[in-house]
Amino acid sequence: MRLFICEFITGGGLQDKELPDGLAREGNMMLEAVLTDLLQTGITDIITTRDDRLDELSLPVKQTAINGDIYSCWQSCMDDADAVLIIAPESENVLFNLTLMAERSDCYLLGSSSGSVQMNSSKLSTANLLHKNNITCIETSALEDKTVDESQNGWVIKPDDGVGAEDCYFCADRDELDELISSINTENFVIQEYVPGIPASLSMICHQGKTQLLACNKQMFSFDPDSPTAKGELQGLVVNGMLEKWDMFNTVAQNIARADTGLWGYIGVDLIVTEAGAVVVEINPRLTTSYVGLRRSLSLNPAELILSIWQNGVMPEVNKKDFIPVNLQLEEANVV
Template sequence: MLIKKIFVCEFVTAGGFNHADLPAGLIAEATLMRNALLYDLSSLPYTISTAVDARLEPPEHCHTCVAIDVNEDAWDIWKSQIQLADAVWIIAPETDGLLRKLTELAVQEGKLVLGCGVDAIHITSEKLATYFMLQQTGIRTIPTYTIKNWPKTAGQWLAKPNNGAGCDETVLFDDPDDLLHWMKQNNKTESHVIQPYQQGVPASISCVMQQGRAQVLSCNTQMISIESNQLSYAGSEVNGMRDFWHEFELFAQKIAAICTDLNGYVGIDVIVDTQNDNQITVVEINPRLTTSYAGLAEATGENPAELIMNTLTQPDFIWPELQRNIVSIHV
């Protein structure tokens, strides 16, 4: 398929949410990813278009930017822009099936999706489904419960949305009774899953997948803080975990092999237990761009968008030797 025009469909900054209801950090993360991707694509031989909420500053490094007014239906505009493009690059959270719905829209319009397929998004967007997939294939992951089958033993426990992105609405309690009280008080007994708190270094793997194969872009440390029981994400140190490159690469390859619909950029969140022989546990799989993407050009010495495009469109593409520079990303 000849690709001439790419539509970058970024959900958060393009009017998908009412920004008055959004945490400032989420808007900052979305803007960071979008701007980095547009910059990387701008040096490639494609016509790049995107859309933005008319109340926000329009991005640079694109040929066309459609402003979406507050009274307009963003989905109608996204559909019309998808129809004009050859390929679509979607940046959206998994929350409420948003990433999956946009991907389905692009597929229905017969466009090449520069990202994961619907089946992979459906599984990895849900914590329980991801847990069962990884557990059944022998990949170490965190036990995940609904409130109905939670053993409720002593110790630290996390509650997080079964269908959500990042640290959104994720809480940690030292007493299981306190966690149960929080879930009931905040009406989260149906929407949230429960996991034992895993000690170790929070990290992530940035990689590119295609048809069951994976190439690692970087091995990152995640900056996660806890305040008033609420977890929050403050950024990452791209390649802060580069000493674990080989181990992370093995995990990425295993995940790519068991879920072959994972394509394009994929982020894998892991915990490295440095007190227990550096045991690695998979936390979740992000079938989309993550904020670490913004540091990849400097970290690798390559254009990450070009690497992804070449991987998805050239069956015999040979990856270059990547640099492993350390780059800090703050949000």
């Protein structure tokens, strides 16, 4: 059995552009984590691509040379594999287009459907889905069409298809908001009322409307007070750092899986934990950085859980009694 792991950032997706150190480091973290886990399941035939500006991987996987157009190279890898796992951003339809490529190939897609990816790539569409299914989420509106309501807590401005803290800004008052709006192209931005609480995320695996919660994560996320527009930044996270909220997070996970049956495999969900409960920020239909600390936190192999869904068609169960918090610092790219 041959698996193709398509990691966009480190695999050549930016071959004609600048390769930022932070993105490359985070991409490497996720790629090496999932490759290590897959190799430990006993799979030996794994292929990936590699940006030639980066050092070769030290793991025993085939690193395919990039000749010409990267998408043609990825298509060839998909055609040559039994299954593909895609690690890519939702922005600019990157994840959606790669998912479509996989669906049109003969290989099995170890990920969510293109319809689910397309919907969850838009914060507006995601919010509409959550509202429709009575799942508590942040109120989200298109910035260019919105007469901004007053807010006691301020506003968050971000791209509709943004990833993580990318171009995410906090405005505490109307003057700051007006200044930011005048400085950006509002066409693809959304505005959300700032919700005070604990930044968090959950990690789960999904299959046909069913889910197994794997982790309740605490995020070290903040808006930089020294930035004129208080730009958001994720410094790190604690995988299963909020185990005491398991029941709350599990309810959210179950509701989301039922609402979007196209979700498959590993899924990340960003949340704000408030005194009133969990508020969903966005759904990430792909591997997220939290995956890097999962194996140590769970004391089991998360890739094996994903493969078991593919091979057995049933949702595996886990026992959280042995789960431990794992601190993941993004700047140093290490797990402690």
